[in-house]
Amino acid sequence: MxxxxxxxxxxxxxxxxxxxxxxxxxxxxxxxxxxxxxxxxxxxxxxxxxxxxAAPVAPKYYLFLGKTYVGFKEALGFKESRGNYHITNPFGYMGKYQFSAATLRILGIKNSDNFLYDTRQQEAAFLAYTSLNKWVLRKDIKRYSGKKIAGIKVTESGILAAAHLAGAGNVKKFLRTAGEDRFEDANGASIRYYLKKFSGYDTSHIVPNRRPMVM
Incomplete structure (x- = not known):
């Protein structure tokens, strides 16, 4: 109980x-x-x-792209415009990779204003133009890659970067005259400089294309 x-x-x-x-x-x-x-x-x-x-602590971000294709296009984009998609230089070259209106028309792009604010189209244009240059320079890439011209070791990525700067025709002249036929743009950048600066990147997956179009 x-x-x-x-x-x-x-x-x-x-x-x-x-x-x-x-x-x-x-x-x-x-x-x-x-x-x-x-x-x-x-x-x-x-x-x-x-x-x-308390000391200010800023977060640190390290993005190592190495000698990949992404590393190639980002390095070239930084050299051309500091990576600014929306810039137009005093000579009328536009975007991250500094395209002329004439080059854009070759790629099927007619609206330059829209191009400046369409980052995907700019990336597509870069790949398309690089594939066109690779087709135009396919024999020169095969013939001169690994050789030294004007003291610079020639590589495929260097040739493609130089073609972006000066056009495939001027790169042909430079290679076939052993560097005697030289080119510099309005800012003083040369084919020789681009061959050296952008040497050794992996651009092997870029397919040569005679008539690339950006949709």
Whole structure:
């Protein structure tokens, strides 16, 4: 009998504790509680105090593209425009890879204004134009790759980068005259410089295309 009474008492206590635990703030009167007269120590620094003593920590991002095709096009895009898709230079060359309006028309692009703000179209144009240059220069790539001309080791990627700068015809002349027929653009960039700077990238997957079109 005593055991049953004890068990009932325990159940009542548990029930009371559980029940009071679910009483909402709205139904409980906190007016009897006050911190008045207590010594309180809130040792929490302000945002200004934190920024005063804490050194700014800038996140670091390292993206190593190496000698891949992506590395090739990003390096060339940075050289041409610092990677700015929306820029037009004083000579009218547009976008990240600095295309002329005439070159864009060859690739089937007629709306230059839209081109400046269509990043996908610019990337497609770069690949299309590079595939065209690879078709035009396919024999020269085969003939001169691995050889030294004007002190520069010739590679396929170097030839394609130089063709982007000067046009495939001027690159042909440079290679076939052993570097005697030289070219520089309005900014002083030369075929020789591009051959060296963009040497050794993997552009093997680019398929030569006689009539590439950007849709």
């Amino acid at each position: 005593k055991k049953n009474i004890y068990l009932i008492a325990v159940l009542l206590v548990v029930t009371l504790l559980v029940g009071t635990g679910f009483i909402s703030r709205d139904s409980f009167d906190f007016s009897a509680y006050s911190t008045e007269g207590l010594e309180l120590n809130y040792n929490v620094p302000t945002e200004a105090e934190i920024s005063e003593f």
